[in-house]
Amino acid sequence: MSFFHSLAKNFATNFMLKLLWANLKMTFRDKQAIFWSLVFPLMFIVIFGLFDFSKLGDTKYVIIDESNSQISQQFEEGLQAVEIFKKQETPPSIDEAKDRLKNGDVDVVIVIPEGFHQEQMALQADGSVAALSPIQVFYSASNATINQIALNVVDEFIDQMNMRAAQAPTLFSYTSESIETKDVKYIDMIMPGILGMAIMTSAVIGISTGISRYREQKLLKRLSATPIKVRTFLMGEVLSFLIVNLMQISLIILFARIAFHVQVYGSYFLIYAISIFGSIIFLNLGFAVAGYSKNTKTAEAMSQIVTMPMMFFSGVFFSTDALPNIVGKIVEYLPLTPMIEALRSVSINGEGLSAISSQLAFMGGWIVLSFFIAWKLFKFKDA
Amino acid sequence: MAIISVESLYKTFKLPNKAKLVAVDHVSFSVEKSEIFGLLGPNGAGKTTTLEIIEGLQEPTSGTTLIKGLNTHTELNKIKHVIGIQLQSSAYYEYLRLGEILELFGSFYGKTVDAAQLLDIVNLRDKKKSLIKQLSGGQAQRFSICAALVNDPEVIFLDEPTTGLDPQARRAMWDFIRKINGQGKTIILTTHYMEEAEFLCDRVGIMDQGKIIALDAPKNLIHSLKSSSRIIFHSSESLSVDELSAITGIKEAHHEENESYILRATTSSEALPHLYKWAEKKQITLHDLEVTSANLEDVFLSFTGKKLRD
Numbered sequence: 001m002s003f004f005h006s007l008a009k010n011f012a013t014n015f016m017l018k019l020l021w022a023n024l025k026m027t028f029r030d031k032q033a034i035f036w037s038l039v040f041p042l043m044f045i046v047i048f049g050l051f052d053f054s055k056l057g058d059t060k061y062v063i064i065d066e067s068n069s070q071i072s073q074q075f076e077e078g079l080q081a082v083e084i085f086k087k088q089e090t091p092p093s094i095d096e097a098k099d100r101l102k103n104g105d106v107d108v109v110i111v112i113p114e115g116f117h118q119e120q121m122a123l124q125a126d127g128s129v130a131a132l133s134p135i136q137v138f139y140s141a142s143n144a145t146i147n148q149i150a151l152n153v154v155d156e157f158i159d160q161m162n163m164r165a166a167q168a169p170t171l172f173s174y175t176s177e178s179i180e181t182k183d184v185k186y187i188d189m190i191m192p193g194i195l196g197m198a199i200m201t202s203a204v205i206g207i208s209t210g211i212s213r214y215r216e217q218k219l220l221k222r223l224s225a226t227p228i229k230v231r232t233f234l235m236g237e238v239l240s241f242l243i244v245n246l247m248q249i250s251l252i253i254l255f256a257r258i259a260f261h262v263q264v265y266g267s268y269f270l271i272y273a274i275s276i277f278g279s280i281i282f283l284n285l286g287f288a289v290a291g292y293s294k295n296t297k298t299a300e301a302m303s304q305i306v307t308m309p310m311m312f313f314s315g316v317f318f319s320t321d322a323l324p325n326i327v328g329k330i331v332e333y334l335p336l337t338p339m340i341e342a343l344r345s346v347s348i349n350g351e352g353l354s355a356i357s358s359q360l361a362f363m364g365g366w367i368v369l370s371f372f373i374a375w376k377l378f379k380f381k382d383a
Numbered sequence: 384m385a386i387i388s389v390e391s392l393y394k395t396f397k398l399p400n401k402a403k404l405v406a407v408d409h410v411s412f413s414v415e416k417s418e419i420f421g422l423l424g425p426n427g428a429g430k431t432t433t434l435e436i437i438e439g440l441q442e443p444t445s446g447t448t449l450i451k452g453l454n455t456h457t458e459l460n461k462i463k464h465v466i467g468i469q470l471q472s473s474a475y476y477e478y479l480r481l482g483e484i485l486e487l488f489g490s491f492y493g494k495t496v497d498a499a500q501l502l503d504i505v506n507l508r509d510k511k512k513s514l515i516k517q518l519s520g521g522q523a524q525r526f527s528i529c530a531a532l533v534n535d536p537e538v539i540f541l542d543e544p545t546t547g548l549d550p551q552a553r554r555a556m557w558d559f560i561r562k563i564n565g566q567g568k569t570i571i572l573t574t575h576y577m578e579e580a581e582f583l584c585d586r587v588g589i590m591d592q593g594k595i596i597a598l599d600a601p602k603n604l605i606h607s608l609k610s611s612s613r614i615i616f617h618s619s620e621s622l623s624v625d626e627l628s629a630i631t632g633i634k635e636a637h638h639e640e641n642e643s644y645i646l647r648a649t650t651s652s653e654a655l656p657h658l659y660k661w662a663e664k665k666q667i668t669l670h671d672l673e674v675t676s677a678n679l680e681d682v683f684l685s686f687t688g689k690k691l692r693d
Binding site for chain 2: 015
């Protein structure tokens, strides 16, 4: 109550606004701050936006269909729909196909075995669906990138077929549908990660180095000689950073949309709310680093130590599923991880509040914890 | 009536080796309204600590500090509106223009300031749109004094206002301080330049090792010395220091390098005729004879036995 009361009073006396305005002016005159908060994240968007997988070259594949069933034809049609997959002339035998793979004429050989047909997919007595004979995929170990993509496509395709098979009472209801995947590009996946990263780095580095520079230059001491309250000063800092964060995410989203047609499927309101939530955590951590560090140099190094691991492990550039098990478990507890997960669910999957409630709860916990750490470590005056 | 009074101020710091450092050792003094009061002493004498305790920026171990009868620690919020502070080597916002800084600081006091008029006082009006880093050392120092004036204070604290400035900039700064004082503002400053204290201050407290060892108007301090002038001359001959100091009116004699001799005299008018007579009798020529009056440096020396700037 007293917090909001004093906020209202400060705004009424107008110097809170003056302080806020001054802080914003300073941020925009500080080229380094602008680089880290606005230019740096946009650079990532450009790099990943231009990183086009189709440019890696088409994947040439051959398919040998030994079952010649309706399902196998469906599968073949599905593969043909994948843009980067280019079907080559079917060789007379598997051995011949493998030779072509060795020569590098084709990248992937797919063999659909004899047992791959609908009779095998009929419901068993216990209600489960019997597994089909596995599709065999041969690929050359020398071409890791193409393999990764090719296997993913096959995997996803089979997953979808499995899902449909498990849910569908009759098998033929799906066969007439073409298999569609939402056109999610890598940049769509990256953009929410960049949002989280931008907010984290600008808040932690910005607050910690900014405040310790103020302390080093004795500006904090000079301010303590004026009637301005410590909490007013801190509020001015926090509010101006939140405003900068809002500008950051608006700019990143706008740029990603215009330049790379990135789609946000969920609500923008949620994106902003998650961002502000995360921003508060990282501002607290920034104050904690500023309190811990004796000078600006230490503050810079310390904030790198805090942000670097999260930048690489919290899923900015890839999903945390790809991490080794133990690392993945640890990473789950870092504040950036739930933030990016929530942003991604809203942005890519169009999820609502209920789907991200556990992430938000986790972030709420971090707000409390980080505030406590900042409270313990941060001192306004020199000791 | 005293505008500032300091009573038995005592401040200790804990050193890393758990020893106790006495920074300010039972200091008492008062500052009169509209005067320029100086604390003169070497680095580490306790001047800045004393000043910052009076300003309410540091807590005393014991003792009281009052401004206009208000305790500067229990009634700091009222005090802040009465005083203006310039800190030793403090910076201001890097990315705000001078005018913007003054307006922002003014808003902290709930005042609307005329930045141009304030900058006029220290001849910086044309720098209103500059950033701090575009100023010279002297200009930056002048600005920090200017920033101490935003709330139109009655008492202004200046901590080493001319340290690091060249002689010309220092002279200019003295003029500005006098000008501000001329507007009826009480000024209390610290310095380790005795010329500054002598030229600028109505009264000076000389500090050493946390104590005020002498306090009076600079002239009175100098007059209180047993030797009020110094006689310097060169001679190619080797003279006896004992013989020189035996001359009437000469208190001490020293032989320095470069064949120069320094004599301390009670007064030059008493000592000089005797010195001439002695030189005539001995047929010695006194080259480059120079007579200077004693200064605060000599006062410091006579009280502490050491030089101010060692």
